[in-house]
Amino acid sequence: MELDHKKKYSEIIELGNGEQLVSFFKKLNAEDRRALIPSIKQDIKRLYTTRELSRRIWGYAGTREQLNMLSIAMFVCYGKADRKLIKPHLLPADKQIDNILSWYQPEWFNQYVNELSNQEYIPIQYESLADWIAKGYLLDVVPELIAQKMVLDVSCLEKYPFILDKHIWFIFQYPNTISWSDYWSPKENKPIDADDRKWIYIFKKIINNKLINRMQVLKECLLSVNRNFDKNQTNWYADLFVALEPTVEECIHLQNELFSVFHCPQSKPINVALSMIKKINAQPKFSAGEFIAYMPLLLSYETKGIVNNTLMIADSLAKRSPELADDIAVLLPNTFLSKDQSLQTKAAKLIVKYANPADQNLIANICDYIDNLLMDTRLLLKDFLEIPAVVAESSVYKEKERIRIELIREDNRIPEISTWDDFVFLLGQVFFNAEPYHFDQLPTYLLQFSGQINEDTVQQLEPAFLQAYKTIDIWNSTIGFLDRISAAFFLEYGRRLIERYPEQTRNLQKLADKYKHITFSPENWKTSKMEKYIPYMDIFSYVLEQLSNNSRLPLLSTPTHLPCFIDPMVLAERLYLYQQQNVEPSSFDLQLALQRCALDADLDKLKPVLKTLKGDAPLLLSYLLSGDAGCLDKAANKDWKLAAVITRYSYSPDETAFNMGCSLLETNNIPIELMTQILPWQINCRKQNVSILNNESKDIFTKKLRIDIADYSLKVDSPLFYQYMCASYSYSSFEWSADNRRRIFSCPYVPDIILRRFISSKFECSDIKEVKAISEVLQTIYQLPFPLTDTSYLLIALSMLHGDKTIRTLAGEIWIDKLGQYSPVNNQLIGDIIGTLEKEEWAPLKRFTDLASQTLVGVNPDQNKALEVIVSNILSHLSETNIANYKKLVMLHDDLKARIQ
Structure with missing residues (x-):
């Protein structure tokens, strides 16, 4: 008999329709329906497979009728344990569910409906929910679901008493989209006396018809603004309250509720409450x-x-x-x-x-x-x-002593990983972007602890491998391409562990099977057209090679002190280990170490260690710490030599280093911008005639920031790390904002080579809404204890005019912080940049005046003097322009001058 039922079911799925399937199910008992579940699951897998229906047109293998029948089959046959397999889009239509519920109600249906409140897509309509509640099919529907669905349908508000007695109040008590649903769709019959706000019109109507209590609606409007709803929903309640035009007597009665609005996180409801209080504050009962x-x-x-x-x-x-x-x-x-x-x-x-x-x-x-x-x-x-x-x-104020911040201190030392448990903990964090230096620690500590990974410990790494797969598989703004490189490196090591310990790594093999669609790996890194990441790829490939050789040598470039610096003593000791074991370091790894080396260290303390080194290593370190170009005369590797010259010159410019660097750059056909901070930029205005309504047209002016950056194409096998930081990239090598901090920390003395292209991309127009990437870069500049460069001055000035208040405030904080550091801030340049931008009306001047008056004024006399220089130089560019908020800028300048005097 069971075989007959399966055969009949299969025949209907292939050739029948929904009505035939429902009739068939009606004849079966519960046990017979359960027996069909395996067949239904097979059909779901078969008919929901995506295939090419015709040229470039894809769809499901099953017909629309077949997919509809599968929805009915799941609803009728699945039990409580299988209900979670019924995704919202797999539910039958409301009418079909209503027909089925008349003869069969699944025991799990009420719970399933309530669980829909947590889904983004809820296929059931409110009227259907109300019908099923009235018929007793649903006994306890969660109010969250009712609130979400009710705002989408006003057609049945008077259908059942419980709708206006109970359900409508859930709109005030739970999150919903009423602010987005408060309009008439073209399919709805808009009443003649209605305005554009559908739900506000509905509330007025049912209140006037005495169907709900007016005072209760007013009260709920005021209470709802403090229920942690989003801004649009919260402000909608304020709109409804105003639209109902509460009387003086009603406001007096609602005083406590009006006062409670003052705690609302949104300003609109507070202003509404204050406007009502202005009407009643003269009343005796106020x-x-x-x-x-x-x-x-x-x-x-x-x-x-x-x-x-x-x-x-x-x-x-x-x-x-x-x-x-x-x-x-x-x-x-x-x-x-x-x-x-x-x-x-x-x-x-x-x-x-x-x-x-x-x-x-x-x-x-x-x-x-x-x-x-x-x-x-x-x-x-x-x-x-x-x-x-x-x-x-x-009069007694003393100028704040300028502080030269040492790069190597005890308070900024990065904790070392010394135990197996610490290593496992690091692996649990490394793919979550907890700290930028975790990216550098992964390969070096994997080398150190690889000898402790065996059949007894390998299973402890499974959570880290799962997160590595997710890092590559999931695309979001918090994951950068460097994260994907790091994850691919770790997974390649995992594949080697699977080969070495097949019995103990069965779970890893299951993960590999689950994510077999991931093809990104060290094998195809350099064909990915991500040119600027090649040095990092090369370093990870080098580590994989060292792991194959059972090497335990640490990477040279792993930072020892925040945010990204290496203690020269530690670097020298690492180089000594390499020379003792006769191992050639990765060229990119050594260059990255030189780029991160703390250059304010005492060379005399390092000399005893340098005497133990041979080759280029002691020459490079001696030059970095002393600036004596003679140290490099015998250096053989030109790439390492050039990396050292660029790094040292950026830290402490001198003519000898400049000439030497330019000569080496010219030999390698690399642009001079690596050795200079000159940054030509301008605002280009373009007029465009655009057609508007009634065959009219108007001129639209667009302003774009143009930075003169050398157009330098890169060869994939270029040996210099710095080249990859400043080259022009292919279209596919777009900006991964999550990588900016790590890339800048790879060349902390020369951030300009990255900032130039970053500014050119993120500030091309003043109305670009980019926030996260700019915030990341500003925080990175804040962490680097170096003087601002011409490029970073441009970044700070542009950020002070950015549309996002957080960006403006962060730029102001960087300016304040740099004022207290050892090197003076060029406030005149900041003012000139902002003045030049505002002369072209780049952005509303109010953004700067608000930042200055609210955040930058009045902290101390030195700061006021510095700000006065900025404002004075801005004004020097705007004297002949007619720009909004110019008067406010003049008042700010007068106030600063008075404070200084």
Whole structure:
């Protein structure tokens, strides 16, 4: 009998339709249906296989009707254990499910429906959910699912009493897309009296028809803004509240809820609440004391509208209730957190208007913000300020001592891996980008601990191999090409372990089978057209060769101190080990070590170790630490010699090194930009006539940053590491933003060769929204304890005008940090760059003025002097231009000059 059922099922799948299959299933008992599960799974695998249907057109092997029948079969025959195999897109249509539920309800159906709330795609419509709840097919549907589906359908709101009695309130209590669903689709019949906001119209209608409680809707609008929903959903509740036009009486009744809105992370609901409070603060029942308690919070917000509305209400309360004036005035100095001129002026005038100049608490509060006060504000508050104390503070200020940061210190030492457990822990982190130096540690510590990997320990490496496969298989912005190279290297070592320990590595073999579609490996690295990564590929290939030779020698280039530097003493000791074992180091590995060598070390302390070395090694290290070009006279390897010259010249420029470097570069046909910091750039404006509506047209002006970079093509077998940093790359060798930090840390003394192309790519237009990659590079520059170069000055200036506030703030922090370092900052150049950019209206000037007034002003006199130089040089470029916020820049300049005087 079972064979007959399978045969009948197969016949229907091949030649029948859904109705025939449902009729067939109705005749079977539960046991017979379960017996068909293996056949159904085979058909799913067979019919859901992708194949080429015709030339360049792909689809499933099964017909639409066959796939529909498989959905029905899974729904009717699968048990509780198999339900997870029914992906949302494999469910039958709602009508088919409704038909089946009339004669069979799977025991797992209610739980399955609830689990859909965690899926991105939910195929079931809200009306179907409501029907099944009404019919008793679903007994307990989670409110999260109802909220998500209900906002997509307004057609059945009055179909069942529980919809408006219970379900509609879930819209206010759980995440949903109501802000995106608040419009009429072309297929819907939009009522004549409706506006464009569909759901707001619906709420007005059902409230007017007395179908739901108006006061409850108003209350839920206010409570919902603090339920951690996204910005759009949160702001929608504020829109609904305003659209319902609450009366004064209703707002008085909802005072507590209005006050609770002040904790909302979005500014729009707060401003809505404040606008309502402006209407009711004169009412006898208004809780003025509770509002005053919220003033410190409200005045601390960065949004100007919130602070301005709060000051207006404070003025109204103080005027109407003089007994509250002192309580209000003592809180007003919180406004001075903001460096906005209009807000400070308004708050200062209120203090003068209502406060007692002898109030010591108020004076103390104002003095807490003394560094933030603009000059106009200081003049208004002259009766409240202890001017002599302020003058004394300025007069005794001592210029901050500039600090020369040593590269090799105990506090920046990178911890060494000395035990097997530490090594396994490192493998668990290396593919998660926890630290940039993990990339360098993997090959060197694999060499060190490879002797301890055996049949007893190899299984401990399985989690790391799984993560390596995922690193190559998954594409996202946090994974760079260097991560993929590192993972491919590790997996190649894993393949060798599988051959060596077949019994103990069965799980590794299963992983290899699962990810057999991954073809990226050391065998095809250099055909990947990723030219700039070839030095890294070469180093990893060298390590694989050393592993085959059972070598335990460490890589020369593994950094010893943060962020990427190598102690010259450690480097010399590593070179000694190589010479003792008569092993030739990787040329790229040695060059990378030279590029990372800490050049501020004491050569005298290193001389005893250098005497134990032979060949080029002692000559190269002696030159790097002393700058004596004579050390290189006997150096034989020209690539190592050139790497040393470029590195040393970038650290401490001198004419001899420059001439020597240029000569070597010319011999190798490499552009001179490796030895110079000159960076020609300009803004190109292009006018384009674009057609618009009504056969009209208008001129569109586009501005692009152009940097003059040498067009240098690279040969795959080029022997110089630095060449790969500055060459022009093929189209396929695009920018992997996750690699920028490691690439800059590969040439920490010469970051310009990477920054030039980075700026050219990421700042080509002022409206490019790139944030993550720019943030990564700025943080990298922040970590390098070196003076800013012409290229990094350009990067800082462009970042100060970037559209993202985080980028602007980070650029400001770098500027502040560099001011305190040993080498002076060229503030005139920063001002000239920003002035040149703004003369061409590159970006809104407000971005810089806001950054300067909110973050850069007033920290100390030295900083104010430096900022005044920047602003002065910006103004020198803008005197003949008509640009928005020019007046604010002038006011900022006047304020800085007054502070300095």
